[in-house]
Amino acid sequence: MMTNQGNRVTQGQFSYLPDLTDAQIGKQIDYALSNGWSIGVEYTDDPHPRNVYWEMYGNPMFDLLDAAAILMEINACRKTFPSHYIRVTAFDSTRGWETPRMSYIVNRPAKEPGFGLARQEAEGRNIRYRISSYATDRPEGERYK
């Protein structure tokens, strides 16, 4: 298990820390809101690092002012997708930025089997590498149980 320490996907902020508690998530949301960034909640069960298209849970919350309301939404998402990856994204709409400024995982499956590395022989003894999550061998929605 040298290549998958602690069996955890490490993507986005805080991913080498223990999972954030709700109070800690609330503080991070407060920080984002105080900067005028709007929060979105996204989920997926395909944790490939190049998978940037996570599904949105509801609309981005442009009009909410308080962390409690966003935590409510996060918890609703956790209830719907208890064993998916869920991340919170803070989007900065300032001209010139127009990009997510924060992104961190707030929910992950109980068991993350990690990634397999496959090598392919190509022309001239080149080697191409491919990684894929062991979980994604199964169809969408059945990957983590």
Add this chain to the structure above:
Amino acid sequence: MDMAVASPQALFEASGVKDVLDRLDSELIGLTPVKSRIRDIAALLLVDKLRTEQGLQSQPPSLHMSFTGNPGTGKTTVAMRMAEVLKQLGYVRKGHLVAVTRDDLVGQFIGHTAPKTKEVVKKAMGGVLFIDEAYYLYKPENERDYGQESIEILLQAMENQRDDLVVILAGYKDRMDTFFGSNPGMASRVAHHIDFPDYSEAELMQIAQLMLRALNYDFDASAAAAFARYITLRRQQPHFANARSIRNALDRMRLGHATRVVRADSAPTREQLRTLQAEDIAGSRVFDSPAAASGG
């Protein structure tokens, strides 16, 4: 006790609550019962804070309120102030006011109401949710009305998210009483029923002066007398909306003033531009009423 504990009075002044309450006193005329209730709530929240410091049990009180009163008695204004006061006291985190009416809460088809109401509740979290004319949510004559669903979600939010938002229901006294009568769940969750009394003539005059000062206008002596008479007569007529009627009367007076200034040949002086005269209001229909003819 040798422990250095700040006196409640000092704490009261340091918390910035005093400033907010003082401003409430100076900017809102009359409304004594309302102000004293706000003072009580402020005191309770402050004492709760002191109790927490001493390690005593303190449960945040339920602060859902109902404001009843005739139109123009300042319900919305006070609700806005309430959000500020509660923010200063640390009871709500953000202190914004979300003012809604029935059509912001109730949907148009089955399944539309719940998300709509929840959306509003989420928007109001950390602040105050002000529901104007709340009795329209409940329409007993139509049992398929979606208002009931909205009420149920509000009740749930008022109970479970008590720390996150304060709900203020507002409307006419008699209709609110009927509303609470037919929604006992709502009545039991609203701890504070505050009645906004109608303003007296003297208070209305003070309100008029306050509004004028904010707009950089002034009455001359004749105008003050004429306006006092206007208030007396207007109060006896139907559809009198307290401060709102006063504001409308002042707006019309400004129209009269502008016409008079424009009609004059000479360039108006600064003094003329800011002084309202009796003739600016003399054209009002209020003075044609039978009450005025019989000597008011």
